[in-house]
Ligand SMILES: *[C@@H]1O[C@H](CO)[C@@H](O)[C@H](O)[C@H]1NC(C)=O
C-alpha cells in the first residue's frame with residue numbers, strides 16, 4: 001500500500017471490480033449530448049458522478065477533460081454548503097502536491113537557460129546533477145555527511161534521498177535566535193516559517209535508507225528545491241511561477257499561497273466529514289509558507305486544463321528540452337506489491353509526475369491532498385488526452401477524484417465494465433486501514449504490553465511541560481481532559497493536530513494525533529509510540545516519539561525531545 005498522504009494522493013493499491021456508469025453491452029465512448037459527440041459529461045456520467053459524491057460525502061468537485069483539440073468542463077455539487085454555491089470550472093481549490101510539477105518545471109527552465117552556475121568548484125552551469133549543498137552550503141546539511149555532499153537536484157526531485165517524509169516536523173514557526181539550529185535549547189523568540197528554516201532543520205532528521213536505494217515520498221525536499229530556486233534567482237517562487245509558466249499559459253486564476261487569493265476570488269470552502277455527527281465541518285485555511293513548492297498552489301480546473309494541454313502537446317513556455325526533462329524517469333517507485341493495481345507494471349517517478357502504463361498506454365499522474373482538498377491529474381500524451389479533478393474534502397476529494405477520473409479514462413478507451421479497477425474499493429480499504437490502526441493502536445505499537453499495566457513512575461503533573469527537538473521543535477504536554485491522559489497542542493505545525501496520550505504501561509504511552517479542526521473525523525489520525533525518560537532527579541527529562549507514516553508501516557524516526565520548560 002502506497003499512501004502519499006498529506007498534500008499528495010496515493011497512486012495505486014486495492015483490488016476487486018466495481019460496476020461503473022457504462023452498460024456491459026456499450027463499451028464505446030458514450031454521448032447523449034446532441035451535436036457534441038466527444039463530450040464525456042453525458043447525463044449518465046453526471047448521474048453516476050452525483051451518486052459518487054453523495055456516497056463519499058464530498059460537497060463539490062470540478063472536472064476538466066482535454067481530448068484532442070477540445071476541452072470539456074463539469075462542475076458537480078457545491079463549493080459552499082451554506083450559500084449553496086455551485087462548483088464551476090473556475091472555482092478555486094488548493095491543489096496540494098500537484099504543485100511539485102510546477103516547481104520542477106521552473107527548475108527545468110532555469111537549468112535549460114544556461115544562465116545559472118552550479119557553484120561547484122569548476123563553475124559548471126547548473127544542472128540536474130548539481131548537489132544541493134553546492135548551492136546552499138550553509139543551509140543544506142543532512143545527518144549523513146555523504147548525503148550532504150552528494151544529494152543532487154535530481155535526487156530531491158525524485159524522492160530518492162533516503163529522507164522519509166517527516167511531515168510532522170514541518171512547523172509554522174521557527175526559532176529566531178541567531179544560533180538556531182546549532183543550539184538545542186528552546187529559544188523564546190519565534191517567527192513565521194520560511195523555506196530556509198525548514199531546510200536548516202534537515203540536519204536533525206534521521207535518514208531511514210541510504211540515498212538512492214528507495215523511493216520515499218518527501219515533501220521537505222521540495223521545500224529545499226524551492227529554497228534552491230529562490231536562492232539562485234533571488235526571486236520569489238510565486239513570481240517565477242507566474243512569469244515563467246502561468247502568465248505565458250494564460251493561467252490567470254492560479255496562485256501561490258492563500259495570501260494571493262483576495263477580493264472576490266472564489267476559493268471553495270474546505271470541509272471534512274464528521275462521522276460522529278454525520279455532518280460536514282468547515283476546515284479553516286491558514287497561510288502555510290513553509291510548504292512552499294511542495295504544495296502551495298491554488299487553481300481551477302479551467303486553468304489546469306491549459307497546463308495539462310501544454311504537457312500533453314509539449315507546447316507552451318517549457319520548450320521541448322524541458323518537457324523531455326519533465327517526463328524523464330528518475331526512480332522506480334516500489335516493488336510489485338506496492339504497485340498492485342490496474343497498471344501494466346511498476347510505476348516510476350519523473351519530475352513531479354508518476355509515470356506508468358495502463359492498458360498499453362503511457363500515462364503521467366499525480367495527486368494533491370490538503371487537509372480539506374483533493375486533486376487528481378492524469379494525462380496520456382500519446383492519446384492527447386488528460387483529466388483533472390478538484391474536490392473540497394481531503395481523502396474523499398481524492399477518492400471521488402480517482403473514481404471519476406479513471407472512470408472517464410475507462411470510458412474514453414472503451415474498457416468494459418467487468419474489466420475496470422475498483423478505485424472506490426481501494427479508498428474504502430485505505431479508510432478501513434486507518435480505522436483499524438486507530439482501534440488497535442495499543443496492539444499494533446505494543447504487541448508485548450503486559451496484561452496488568454504498571455503505573456507511571458511519577459504523578460502525571462510531573463510529565464507536563466515543554467520539550468524541544470531542534471527539527472521537530474516544541475512538544476508542550478499538559479494534563480488531558482480525561483483521567484490518566486496527557487495532551488499536546490500541535491496547532492503550530494503544518495499538520496495542525498491535537499495529540500492525546502493514553503497510558504499503556506510504565507513510561508510507555510500511545511499518542512493519537514487528530515486534526516485540531518476536524519474532531520470527529522477519523523480519516524487523518526496518526527498513532528505513535530511514546531516513551532518518557534525520568535532522570536535521577538524527580539524530573540521527567542525527555543519524551544521520545546516514534547513518528548510513523550499516517551498509513552503504512554514505515555517508521556520515520558524515534559525523536560527525543562528534551563525538557564526545556
Ligand atoms: C487541432 O489543432 C491543430 C492546431 O490548431 C490543427 O492543426 C488540427 O487540424 C486540429 N485537429 C482537429 C482534429 O481539429
Ligand SMILES: *[C@@H]1O[C@H](CO)[C@@H](O)[C@H](O)[C@H]1NC(C)=O
Pocket residue numbers: 109110113115
Ligand atoms: C537567461 O538570460 C537571458 C539573457 O539575459 C534572458 O533573456 C533570459 O530571460 C534568461 N532566462 C532565464 C530563465 O533566466
Ligand SMILES: *[C@@H]1O[C@H](CO)[C@@H](O)[C@H](O)[C@H]1NC(C)=O
Pocket residue numbers: 173186187188189190466474492564565
Ligand atoms: C515553544 O516553547 C517555548 C518555551 O515554552 C515558547 O517560548 C515558544 O513560544 C514555543 N513556540 C511555539 C511556536 O509554540
Ligand SMILES: *[C@@H]1O[C@H](CO)[C@@H](O)[C@H](O)[C@H]1NC(C)=O
Pocket residue numbers: 481498514516519520
Ligand atoms: C473531540 O471530541 C471528543 C468527544 O466529543 C472529546 O472527548 C475530545 O476531547 C475532542 N477533542 C478535541 C481535540 O477537541
